[in-house]
Amino acid sequence: MSDLLARHRAVMPNWLALYYNEPIEIVGGKGNRVVDASGKTYLDFFAGILTNMIGYDVPEVREAVERQLATGVVHTSTVYLLRGQVELAEKIARLSGIEDAKVFFTNSGTEANETALLLATYARRSDQVLAMRQSYHGRSFGAVGVTGNRAWKNNSLSPLNVHFLHGADRHLAQFRGMSDADYIAACVEDLRHVLATAAGGDVAALIAEPIQGVGGFTMAPDGLFAAYKEVLDAEGILFISDEVQTGWGRTGSAFFGIQDHGVTPDMMTFAKGLGNGFAVGGVVARGELMDALHATGLATFGGNPVSMAAANATLDYVLDHDLQANAARTGALIIDGLREAAPRLPIVGDVRGKGLMFAVELVDPATGAPAPALAARFMEESRKAGLLVGKGGLYGNVLRMAPPLTLTAEEAAEGLGIVVAALETVAAEVAAP
Structure with missing residues (x-):
């Protein structure tokens, strides 16, 4: 992977952003999961920037x-x-x-x-x-x-x-x-x-x-x-x-x-x-x-x-498949879960969204100022746990997530668990002396 990254940097523009300290190459996908070149599997909560809307390797589309x-x-x-x-x-x-x-x-x-x-x-x-x-x-x-x-x-x-x-x-x-x-x-x-x-x-x-x-x-x-x-x-x-x-x-x-x-x-x-x-x-x-x-x-x-x-x-x-209704159901599971967890996570400044389009805004718990460094840290932690998410916001401090509309209730619960656990890890690091 380091060889591919070096080749990328040699011929692609510097402003072409790559996620993660060690960028990944996605080589396979099925349903709502993808696999990187090392063989690691991820639940995809960003869907190629909201583009793989009904997941990967869908027979009807293929x-x-x-x-x-x-x-x-x-x-x-x-x-x-x-x-x-x-x-x-x-x-x-x-x-x-x-x-x-x-x-x-x-x-x-x-x-x-x-x-x-x-x-x-x-x-x-x-x-x-x-x-x-x-x-x-x-x-x-x-x-x-x-x-x-x-x-x-x-x-x-x-x-x-x-x-x-x-x-x-x-x-x-x-x-x-x-x-x-x-x-x-x-x-x-x-x-x-x-x-x-x-x-x-x-x-x-x-x-x-x-x-x-x-x-x-x-x-x-x-x-x-x-x-x-x-x-x-x-x-x-x-x-x-x-x-x-x-x-x-x-x-x-x-x-x-x-x-x-x-x-x-x-x-x-x-x-x-x-x-x-x-x-x-x-x-x-x-x-x-x-x-x-x-x-x-x-x-x-x-x-x-x-x-x-x-x-x-x-x-x-x-x-x-009435995926609009599925987006309402599974999105509510995740957004409600994030809002329930937010009060005990001082790094969370806001939880917002509709359906399968939701975000968590991260802030400095002492000042309330936007905290892009915490968002970057979360990205690494969630990737390690097997979840792909996006990042954005005016100040680069927002975790934005938009899974495929085919997300199941079980996958929603799995992804929610990873997000909350990663937020807990980052919050604990911030609170540590």
Whole structure:
């Protein structure tokens, strides 16, 4: 492994992050577990950054891909009819709840967000966009511009004129202790003030994650985006919901994260879990917005026949097995267990989440300050115990976890036990003289 790591460092960029002091190579997987090159097995609570949505080596997905490969057609491009693309678009349009919806497929969430921003700025003839503080929307030029997290921004240059809003930052002193209703009212007042002061004329859109992924699974209280949308609608401003991490029933309480706010957006972007590891992203939007562009367009790899086969099989599996309900059940087991353990763990500043999308925020027990070093220490301890988790948050101190939606109750209990035990170990080390 040290040889592979040395080779990686010689040819890959320094900013390409690797987890763990001794990074692992995953060489096998089955169900909700993976195996590294040394033969060690792990229960996977991060799923390739929420991408292996229904686990590993799923027969339905594998067989669908093999059937497509057997035709000899791996690629044609969107200049030809693609049956799998049309079938998947029909399903997504129906599930979205968006009126007269149309779908455009891309390769990733970053590209999906770029497309949505293009549609919005074209429709509104404006480069002004609203986004949320602590947000993350991808690594391309435009997507970085609407990302509100300095750790993921290499410069301040942007093709867009962006204004950032409150909504997922209740830890700030001016909001701490507020009720949901009071916080929503304060955020809406801030939105009105931004429109009256910082924005110059028409604004194209608000882009927002219902639950912030890289932001450490921070989220607006349910109803905030409905309150925002009243203001947006009055101004003609479009609303883009970034569902790259919250889509397909992951939150348990809704099939798309924005639905918890009682809102149907003008557009939704998606990616990650839809292909269960195969590259697919896209935008579902009102037909009039999607059709409005005057220039010719295509996607060389978007809607790729192999990816479409995987995505159709994955989405069918999610629906046929009611994995949204499973996410609600197993997620509640874990979140309730974490909240029960938190009071005796002074390093835990917060436990939050919905369904199979949950996080633990680690703090210095003496000061309450974010403790990224403790998060790094936890990562090593949980890995040693056979559990893979993720890390994020504005300050790098949040353990974020999103197991496959196929997680069983037994696996949920197993993972919860490892997380709590690892937190106990780290807390004991901090308390030791």
